[in-house]
Amino acid sequence: MYRIAVIPGDGTGPEQVGEALKVVRAAAGVYGFKLETVTFPFGGQHYLNTGEVLPAGAVDELRQFDAILLGAIGHPEVKPGILEQGILLRLRFELDLYVNLRPVKLYPGVETPLKDKGPEDIDLVVVRENTEGLYAGTGGFLRKGTPDEVAVQESINTRQGVERCIRYAFEYCRRRDRRKKLTLCGKTNVLTYAFDLWERVFHEVGREYPDITRDYAHVDATCMWMVKNPEWFDVIVTDNMFGDIITDLGAMIQGGMGIAAGGNINPAGVSMFEPIGGSAPKYAGQNVINPLAAILAAGMMLDHLGEAQAAAGIEQAVMRACRENLKSMAAGRMGYSTSQVGDLVAGYVASGAGPDAG
Ligand code: IPM
Ligand code: MN
Numbered sequence: 119m120y121r122i123a124v125i126p127g128d129g130t131g132p133e134q135v136g137e138a139l140k141v142v143r144a145a146a147g148v149y150g151f152k153l154e155t156v157t158f159p160f161g162g163q164h165y166l167n168t169g170e171v172l173p174a175g176a177v178d179e180l181r182q183f184d185a186i187l188l189g190a191i192g193h194p195e196v197k198p199g200i201l202e203q204g205i206l207l208r209l210r211f212e213l214d215l216y217v218n219l220r221p222v223k224l225y226p227g228v229e230t231p232l233k234d235k236g237p238e239d240i241d242l243v244v245v246r247e248n249t250e251g252l253y254a255g256t257g258g259f260l261r262k263g264t265p266d267e268v269a270v271q272e273s274i275n276t277r278q279g280v281e282r283c284i285r286y287a288f289e290y291c292r293r294r295d296r297r298k299k300l301t302l303c304g305k306t307n308v309l310t311y312a313f314d315l316w317e318r319v320f321h322e323v324g325r326e327y328p329d330i331t332r333d334y335a336h337v338d339a340t341c342m343w344m345v346k347n348p349e350w351f352d353v354i355v356t357d358n359m360f361g362d363i364i365t366d367l368g369a370m371i372q373g374g375m376g377i378a379a380g381g382n383i384n385p386a387g388v389s390m391f392e393p394i395g396g397s398a399p400k401y402a403g404q405n406v407i408n409p410l411a412a413i414l415a416a417g418m419m420l421d422h423l424g425e426a427q428a429a430a431g432i433e434q435a436v437m438r439a440c441r442e443n444l445k446s447m448a449a450g451r452m453g454y455s456t457s458q459v460g461d462l463v464a465g466y467v468a469s470g471a472g473p474d475a476g
Pocket of ligand 1: 202203206362394
């Protein structure tokens with residue numbers, strides 16, 4: 119029995135999460151586990167209605183669950199920053215979700231903008247540090263609003279924070295057992311303090327993993343290679359800001375925000391899974407948003423909970439829907455409605471039918 123906290127959020131978040139839960143329930147029937155969900159209303163609409171972003175006690179309440187499934191947070195009438203900092207970043211920091219795990223995998227049948235690249239070329243995972251760096255929020259203004267004003271925003275990199283992220287990446291790379299190559303993505307030629315620390319820790323920890331090949335690429339070069347030769351990458355580990363940027367690039371080469379999922383992970387506590395895309399308010403309530411990202415996020419959640427077979431079953435079902443059904447990953451162009459895509463995937467999960475079974 120798993121207790122799941124569900125935060126559907128804003129815009130198309132609730133529609134996406136609804137389909138993800140439909141698929142998880144189908145998997146529960148097939149793979150023999152039970153699920154109890156508790157829904158939390160946090161998001162832009164809740165903030166506009168109540169003035170409350172995350173109420174006191176909410177974080178401690180969320181801590182009691184086995185996992186959190188998040189739809190999307192973001193409302194056109196709420197000033198940028200309030201919800202991002204007040205909900206998403208606060209949960210990442212306070213629940214110490216120190217790894218943001220973002221697989222970039224092109225499934226057969228999904229279109230990539232990269233010419234001459236296919237599923238055999240695009241299969242990498244980004245391990246993004248999720249609690250430090252430029253996101254730590256340190257810095258400030260001097261003489262704000264005057265012609266002499268100064269704005270400082272610092273990147274915080276602690277030995278412990280860097281080390282636990284890098285160690286997670288080595289362990290993940292070993293468990294994934296694919297190319298067994300871990301690339302540190304940094305900027306050692308300019309950020310000579312922050313990435314000096316990252317580089318030293320990378321090699322220090324890496325010596326404990328002789329089976330993993332260590333590789334390094336500057337962040338700008340990483341962007342170039344992700345487009346030109348994505349097949350060179352297996353697992354990439356990087357800081358919070360660079361990880362944010364390269365995973366949007368990653369989402370595009372795997373077919374777009376409609377299919378990009380991620381997990382905010384605390385290996386020793388509760389973790390939170392989410393589609394990477396935003397709340398897409400212009401598509402809200404129309405039953406046109408692609409739920410596959412949320413479905414895959416729910417699959418990652420089950421994998422994290424130890425339901426590896428159920429997670430694999432969900433991924434296989436998504437792959438089958440991509441290969442046999444969906445015309446496009448874009449909202450309104452799938453050839454199916456949001457709920458029809460959920461039905462399809464849930465049906466494939468329930469029949470236990472992987473890509474080779476149909
Ligand atoms: C992401 C998002 C967030 C981030 C925003 C919404 C704060 O872009 O999850 O990648 O920058 O981390
Ligand atoms: Mn982002």
